Amino acid sequence: xxxxxxSSRYLVKRTGEKVFLECVQDMDHENMFWYRQDPGLGLRLxxxxxxxxxxxxxDIPEGYSVSREKKERFSLILESASTNQTxxxxxxxxxxxxxxxxxxxxxxxx
Amino acid sequence: SxxxxxxxxxxxxxxxxNATMNCSYKTSINNLQWYRQNSGRGLVHLILIRxxxxxxxxxxxxxxxxxxxxxxxxLITASRAADTASYFCATDAESGGSNYKLTFGKGTLLTVNx
Numbered sequence: 001x002x003x004x005x006x007s008s009r010y011l012v013k014r015t016g017e018k019v020f021l022e023c024v025q026d027m028d029h030e031n032m033f034w035y036r037q038d039p040g041l042g043l044r045l046x047x048x049x050x051x052x053x054x055x056x057x058x059d060i061p062e063g064y065s066v067s068r069e070k071k072e073r074f075s076l077i078l079e080s081a082s083t084n085q086t087x088x089x090x091x092x093x094x095x096x097x098x099x100x101x102x103x104x105x106x107x108x109x110x
Numbered sequence: 111s112x113x114x115x116x117x118x119x120x121x122x123x124x125x126x127x128n129a130t131m132n133c134s135y136k137t138s139i140n141n142l143q144w145y146r147q148n149s150g151r152g153l154v155h156l157i158l159i160r161x162x163x164x165x166x167x168x169x170x171x172x173x174x175x176x177x178x179x180x181x182x183x184x185l186i187t188a189s190r191a192a193d194t195a196s197y198f199c200a201t202d203a204e205s206g207g208s209n210y211k212l213t214f215g216k217g218t219l220l221t222v223n224x
Contacts, residue, residue: 004152031210042198042216043153058211090152094210097202098143101152 002027006091006102014110019078021105023091032074033092033099034058034066043090049074081109114142114199114215122221129186131218133199134179140202142175142182143212147196156184156197189222196220 007022025032033048035058045058047066055066063085067075074093078085086109092099117132133142141160145153159166159175159182166173172185186193196219200212 033211035214040216043214045211045213048211092153096210097141097158098145098155099153099200099210099212101145101154103152104150106150 002029002093002100004091004093004100004102006089006105008105009103010106010108012108012110013078013081015081015083017078017081019081019107019109021076021078021089021091021107023074023076023093023102024072025074025093025100026072027093027095027100028071029093029095029100030071031094031096031099032068033094034064034074034076035090035092036060037088037090037104046076083109085109114201114213116197116199116215116218118218119216120219120221122223123189124223125189125191127189127222129189129193129220129222131184131197131220133182133184133215135182135199135201136180139177142173143200144171144173144182144184145198145200145214147198147217149195153198186220189220191222191224194220194222 004025013019034046035043049055049068065077089105091102114135143158144156147153157168159173170187175182196217198217200214
């Protein structure tokens with residue numbers, strides 16, 4: 001079974017902090033994705049990566065950046081956290097179809 | 111941009127009944143997928159139907175796709191309390207080079223009462 005592991009289930013940070021969310025997959029998948037999930041808005045794609053050091057903006061990239069230095073790891077970075085970035089963050093990986101998801105990180109920015 | 115939209119937003123049924131959820135989308139697709147999310151967890155893939163297929167079955171799941179109406183339905187038969195979850199449809203873009211990027215709907219919250 002594919003395993004996608006997100007480093008934290010719950011995280012509390014302060015406004016202005018630089019926040020790192022880590023995601024690791026164990027199936028040598030080329031594609032990795034970061035989504036945020038908010039009530040009433042569903043899942044929205046922040047960034048995705050289709051290869052090491054390659055990245056593309058999703059629908060809501062503002063305020064975020066990503067890093068993919070190794071194939072198995074995809075990091076989401078909040079450069080200067082703001083309260084409107086309080087959300088559930090979901091990482092996924094795929095070789096094609098379907099996508100395999102981690103359990104999410106519930107991030108609160110105070 | 112929101113591609114898929116599920117209907118209804120919430121559905122409450124009794125154990126043993128069938129549950130039907132619908133999804134509408136806007137642009138042409140290669141395939142449509144359904145995912146399930148238990149509370150506080152990640153999404154789990156249920157079933158994929160390609161644009162040239164009309165119906166697909168997997169266990170108690172039945173998915174239909176009508177590309178002329180740009181809609182899909184997910185039927186769960188003989189529901190169980192353990193089926194309580196949110197269900198999302200997801201579509202890809204028909205254009206090439208999408209790198210399997212998906213667009214998800216807002217989901218249907220299904221509650222199955224024992």
